Amino acid sequence: MNHWANQLSSQIPGVVWPALTPARIAPLVALLNQFEQTERLPVAALQARQFRQLVTVAKHAARHSTFFRDRLATAGLTASELADPEGLQRLPVLTRRDIQGAGEQLYCARLPAGHGPTGTTSTSGSSGEPVVVQRTSINQLMWRAITIREHLWHQRDFTGRLAIIRANVEPGAPKNRRNWGPPVSEIFPSGTSHLLSINTDIAAQAQWLQQINPHYLLTYPTNLAALLDEMSENTLSLPALRQIRTIGETLTTAIRERVAQQLGIDVVDAYSSQEVGGIALQCPHSGLYHIMSESLRVEVLDEQGNACAPGETGRVVITDLLNFATPLIRYDIGDYAQAGPLDRPCGRTLPTLNHIVGRQRNMLRHPNGNRYWPLVGFDRYRDIAPIRQYQLIQKTLTRVEVRLVCDAPLTPVQEQQLGKVIVESLGYAFELNFNYFERALPRSAGGKFEEFVCEVR
Numbered sequence: 001m002n003h004w005a006n007q008l009s010s011q012i013p014g015v016v017w018p019a020l021t022p023a024r025i026a027p028l029v030a031l032l033n034q035f036e037q038t039e040r041l042p043v044a045a046l047q048a049r050q051f052r053q054l055v056t057v058a059k060h061a062a063r064h065s066t067f068f069r070d071r072l073a074t075a076g077l078t079a080s081e082l083a084d085p086e087g088l089q090r091l092p093v094l095t096r097r098d099i100q101g102a103g104e105q106l107y108c109a110r111l112p113a114g115h116g117p118t119g120t121t122s123t124s125g126s127s128g129e130p131v132v133v134q135r136t137s138i139n140q141l142m143w144r145a146i147t148i149r150e151h152l153w154h155q156r157d158f159t160g161r162l163a164i165i166r167a168n169v170e171p172g173a174p175k176n177r178r179n180w181g182p183p184v185s186e187i188f189p190s191g192t193s194h195l196l197s198i199n200t201d202i203a204a205q206a207q208w209l210q211q212i213n214p215h216y217l218l219t220y221p222t223n224l225a226a227l228l229d230e231m232s233e234n235t236l237s238l239p240a241l242r243q244i245r246t247i248g249e250t251l252t253t254a255i256r257e258r259v260a261q262q263l264g265i266d267v268v269d270a271y272s273s274q275e276v277g278g279i280a281l282q283c284p285h286s287g288l289y290h291i292m293s294e295s296l297r298v299e300v301l302d303e304q305g306n307a308c309a310p311g312e313t314g315r316v317v318i319t320d321l322l323n324f325a326t327p328l329i330r331y332d333i334g335d336y337a338q339a340g341p342l343d344r345p346c347g348r349t350l351p352t353l354n355h356i357v358g359r360q361r362n363m364l365r366h367p368n369g370n371r372y373w374p375l376v377g378f379d380r381y382r383d384i385a386p387i388r389q390y391q392l393i394q395k396t397l398t399r400v401e402v403r404l405v406c407d408a409p410l411t412p413v414q415e416q417q418l419g420k421v422i423v424e425s426l427g428y429a430f431e432l433n434f435n436y437f438e439r440a441l442p443r444s445a446g447g448k449f450e451e452f453v454c455e456v457r
């Protein structure tokens with residue numbers, strides 16, 4: 001494989017080789033170069049660098065964020081004491097609630113030189129109350145570098161056609177671009193890309209994809225599943241497609257397997273969030289999710305707050321090492337993941353997650369107080385009735401709303417049969433309310449769709 005540096009586009013008039021990029025792009029190229037070294041550092045060396053960076057950002061935050069200064073004081077700590085895993089663990093985690101409560105006090109009053117300008121990003125939690133985070137130009141730069149790193153790991157052919165079906169695309173006409181768009185187009189020559197809004201009807205999406213005949217497709221897992229249904233029902237194929245990339249929601253093994261069976265290609269998933277950017281990328285060798293340690297530190301914690309061993313599932317707690325505007329230090333992001341092993345065969349020493357399990361709000365709350373990941377039993381639904389889409393919403397400790405999109409309304413007998421399957425799968429005799437929807441079930445403003453949502457606080 002041709003090294004990526006040989007694919008850079010030269011953007012200085014008159015120079016075709018070696019490629020020269022303008023000054024504003026130089027930091028991006030420099031980071032990509034460094035990543036090749038940093039992702040293979042000895043584990044101890046990588047950790048030492050992370051903690052040196054962490055103390056630097058913590059000292060800045062202690063000086064300029066009232067909230068963080070109080071948080072440290074309450075824990076009886078100084079910024080310098082966060083210099084190793086044991087010290088960091090003494091700082092209680094920061095919840096979404098804490099961030100909402102902190103208001104303006106959370107943000108740093110000043111930024112070091114070169115970090116500005118800041119941008120504001122807001123994400124809604126299960127309660128619909130947004131968490132508002134300020135991010136700097138350094139955070140943005142890191143996200144761009146991580147996005148390109150993901151392409152390079154998977155050796156994508158930038159000359160291919162890229163189809164994107166996601167949220168935040170203007171409704172109406174599909175957009176066609178003459179390149180893949182930033183950050184790829186900032187440094188590499190690339191083929192065309194084509195954007196469609198996630199709110200487009202599935203049949204229309206499939207038709208659009210036939211016309212584009214893309215080499216790569218980027219979309220959300222639940223949308224991909226609906227596309228697979230549509231394609232198999234209408235015996236549609238995408239002959240040029242080489243790989244599918246998913247973002248935004250939890251990618252299940254079931255969807256991966258369906259893609260392999262039906263299309264004979266791989267799905268590559270990326271784990272990111274608006275608050276902290278790229279969190280972990282799938283390894284091209286092992287499929288494990290490597291944590292982006294140059295940008296953040298990830299802890300997976302059990303119910304007692306101790307680090308999970310590989311194979312154990314726990315809460316994802318993130319420390320952003322580079323955000324000097326909003327100190328996100330030990331931030332409980334609301335996700336659950338399974339800790340992974342050191343990926344020896346691939347040689348990358350970046351720590352791993354086996355997989356992302358889901359968001360806390362996707363856990364069922366049993367009337368006995370326990371929370372667990374619900375089985376919804378969907379594979380059995382279709383034996384009962386022609387159900388196209390479903391969503392279960394736990395409204396109270398004992399009541400669940402069942403939202404359905406069906407080809408024909410269910411008969412009372414079918415409703416009863418379906419209710420039996422759902423109750424068995426959930427493991428408790430919930431009272432069920434059936435609600436029917438004409439077309440696709442609504443997605444969140446960010447385009448995400450969740451099969452199970454718990455609204456019980």
Ligand SMILES: [Zn+2]
Pocket residue numbers: 283284285286288290343346347348
């Ligand atoms: Zn690996």
